Amino acid sequence: MTPSAHTSEQAMAPVAAAPCAPLPASFLAPQALSQAVLKSKYLQPGELTAGDVFDRVAKAIASIEAPDQQAHFEAVFRLHLAAGAIGAGRIMASAGTGMAVTLANCFVQPVGDCLGGRDEGGYPGIHDALAQAAETLRRGGGVGYDFSRIRPQGARINGTGLNASGPCRFIDAFDKSCLALQSMGARRGAQMAVLRCDHPDVLAFIAAKQTPGRWSSFNVSVGITDAFMQAVEHDQMWDLVHRVSPRDLRPPAGLAASLATGPYVRGDGLWVYKTLPARTLWSAISHAAHHSAEPGLLFLDTIDRDNNLRAIETIEATNPCGEQPLPSYGGCVLGPIVLPRFVRNAFGQGGAAAFDTRAFAQAVRWQVRALDNVLDITAWPLPQQASEARAKRRIGIGFTGLGDTLVMLGLRYDQPQGRKMARTIAQTMRDHAYTASVALAKERGTYPLFDADVCLAPGTFASRLSPALRASVRKHGLRNSHLLSIAPTGSVSLAFADNTSTGIEPVFDWSYTRHFHAADGHRHRFEAQDHAWRIYQSLGSSALRLPSAFVTALQIRPEHHIAMVAAVQPFVDGAISKTLNLSAHTSADDIGALFMQAWREGLKGLTIFRPNRVHKAVLQPPIQPSRSSGD
Incomplete structure (x- = not known):
């Protein structure tokens, strides 16, 4: 199914069916690091598993639905979470706890x-x-x-x-x-x-x-x-x-x-x-x-x-990780979708490896409703933030695990085929997020400041939607001024996705040492393994000779990191958090050239990291599997 398949009026109707069923329970034993992060950051008193977190969050998100529909939507959102469409850290930690904390990760203040x-x-x-x-x-x-x-x-x-x-x-x-x-x-x-x-x-x-x-x-x-x-x-x-x-x-x-x-x-x-x-x-x-x-x-x-709202707002800063440009008092709730959950026949086992676009599109649609609900259950620290959020209803649907997904599909992150798949995933996410926001506008009303001429002005993000979708936006409006944002997703990828690669990033390494500061103040050392590598090993494959798709962040040329963001950014109305990991031997002139490339290719921002005597690598690989001759 192509990303543009759902642009008809029928496809824009409110989604009534339950989200795609979750994949069968993994046969992989939980990693100690993932369990430690889950316990330290997300489990509340009385909770023992990720499923307990899903129960709490689903109930909270469903609480603003019509009273006679809350039980139905609680069940739907519970399936939605288990299928891989989760909330960002603030949501997973605090939704449904009754604590007076915000469920939004992102703010900009004047x-x-x-x-x-x-x-x-x-x-x-x-x-x-x-x-x-x-x-x-x-x-x-x-x-x-x-x-x-x-x-x-x-x-x-x-x-x-x-x-x-x-x-x-x-x-x-x-x-x-x-x-x-x-x-x-x-x-x-x-x-x-x-x-x-x-x-x-x-x-x-x-x-x-x-x-x-x-x-x-x-x-x-x-x-x-x-x-x-x-x-x-x-x-x-x-x-x-x-x-x-x-x-x-x-x-x-x-x-x-x-x-x-x-x-x-x-x-x-x-x-x-x-x-x-x-x-x-x-x-x-x-x-x-x-x-x-x-x-x-x-x-x-x-x-x-x-910016869809460039005519009525000025953006001068972003949240701390850079994935969400925001105006004064702007805030945004985030929700990544775990991409490896939608890979079928990983590594060609049981048939040709494929990405389930249909199931992913359905998850995106449900994520719009879930995050729109979060806007109404969160506590806003300041009244100005609450007012800004109500006027524009920004949300940030994103993804995590792109690097692992490409590995499981047999595609290299640094090659055109890998970027083509990433582009397809991002376009699918864009089209179905906007489709769902139109449907939600028909059901609940548009965001208060919606103006079709402003939103669809030449050059805005929304102006690049398909003609059919633009026509629907003009006719019915949008529930949310902005819908998409790709965040780092570090701890939620560890706790709820078996240490999948984070956000848009490639895999750091297949096995490595990580130090973790627990809530009790102690520093713990863990041996962590990447999710895709664990799947590959579980299939009886040799860990000492990996296919060419197994390429790590430091094995990818810097210009190919930038090219990946450039392939995805046209389909993300917020921004993409991307840290360009460089070798210690990279020169200052090289860094300047990479910054220039990022601007020329239309990125909204870029950060680099180069290990040195002051800033050492956080993660340290204990083993180095040999590469195949294809590398």
Whole structure:
């Protein structure tokens, strides 16, 4: 069945049948690491198995259905979870517990250019933003921020005679607040700091995490514009600007004359603090990423062009792992689907290996309803977040286990056939998610801000849907403004999917050592095995000579990692969390070239990881099976 097979009006009717039945219970013994993660992160008092978690979550998700339908939908959602369409970590840990925590993993919160109250643009001052962030982190959410509105170091502060300290000093305060919450027993907080590529303090921001221990609760990314990338390509000069003037209007000391024309007001009303070659800034980004694996990049114009709501909202940051670009106070509930559950005849045992597109499509449709329900049962940390969620009803259906799925189908992750299969899976997910959201809009109503002309404007994600589906969107609307997001899914893949490869990533290795910090504070060492490899071994195959589809992350050329994301991104209206694992021998210039490739191929962002003396590999392979001659 092709991904476009369900675009008729009949296919857009509400789904009435139960989801696909789960596969027969696995004959593989549970892995110790998976059991430890399940126990530490997801089992609640009285629960002993993953099935107990499914019972609790299904009951919670069904609780907003009509009273006479709740028992039916509870049974449907229970089958849905067992079949591989699960919730993200917050949902699986907390739904149905009665705890006042959020079921959303992703948030973005605004930070204004003042200490208290609101700045000229209506953004909350730093003290208020810090308090709001603390509440969101305390309730279990991860938060991203764009700190670019904060005036740079040395800028004028009206009426005080003082110089501004700049955004980096305030990021220190957000980091300390998060660490203080952890010391009081709160869940480990995750934050994302973004600064635009034209902010006068961007060089200090880029260098900050080269200091060991600084901003330890933060990932950091530079917000990159097309104009900057074009300036890099053409070796042009680049202005660092802000709306607030410098206190000292003399040329900055120590800068070469060619780099310092002195602060002045540009034609657009912004103050130019400094002008430098774009490639100088690009080199600083590449070398910092080479040294400390940060910053990552967010391609802001690519994100904006694709946004179904670009006419009515501005996106300047993402959640901490980068899979969900969000506006101010935006939040999103996530739900990955375990792709290996839909592989039939893995490794050609019993027939030709195939991906069950029909069953997967049905799971996607049910996932839309499940996550739409989650929006109404979650506790939102802030009233602004609740209002934003109600107005747009963002959800993030994704997948996990792509790497293992391709291995089980006999397809290499780094070859065109593997990317073609990934594209088919992603297109199926897109088409059936939007189909189901149309059906849900007919049943429950559209999201309040739905406007067909806005959503389907030329260039938006929705404008690339099939003609039949676009016509249905225009006629009936959508229940959810955004529907798709591919997250890292680390712990849920361990706990509920037998250590399948995570998200869009290839397999790290087939057998490796992993250290795990349990809830009791102890650090445990586990020997973990990849799910696809365990299946292969269970079939009586030799583990010492693997077929060519068994290719690991570090055996894949970096450009092929990027090509995989480029194949899938056109079918994901959110974003894709992707860390490009590089060898220790990768140079800073190589990293710059890879960042440039990512922008040219339409990625919305990219992060790299290169082991070094400061950042060592988390996972360590204890064995190395020999490769087949096909590799």
